[in-house]
Amino acid sequence: MIKKIKDLLFQNRTSKQTVVKNVVWLSLSQVVGRLIRGLFIIFAARLLGASEYGVFSYALGLAGFFTLFADLGINSILTKEASREPERASSYFATSFWIKIFLVFFAVLLVIFVAPYFSKIESIETLFYFVALLTIFDNLREFFNAYFRAKE
Structure with missing residues (x-):
């Protein structure tokens, strides 16, 4: 069995x-x-607690807006092109990986340096560092999911 x-x-x-x-x-x-x-x-x-979690949710939502710049369709393009031409999949993966790293880095910079200007909440700035870390892991997870979808 x-x-x-x-x-x-x-x-x-x-x-x-x-x-x-x-x-x-x-x-x-x-x-x-x-x-x-x-x-x-x-x-x-x-x-x-309730009020601090509200601040955390606000930071997460605001950071989510900026992380839209971390994909720009790279995952979809990788899945489509690597499944269409499997012999060039490693080349597509390497190229899109470095583009993805650059875009994630750009999104993290936006979260850390630009997002605090959209909020007047004092305690939110330290949360943006944590949310930026979540952004990195979330985007890389989605990228590798796209790669494995293309391989099969």
């Missing part, structure tokens, strides 16, 4: 089985990512 499950989840035998395997892994990664994010939000709400 365990061998059948391992074969289903780790081997490409038929196109139908490959689709099932990909759906399982992509769904699992989405569920786990959202579960971790949800637990983090619950933990932050309990730790910070």
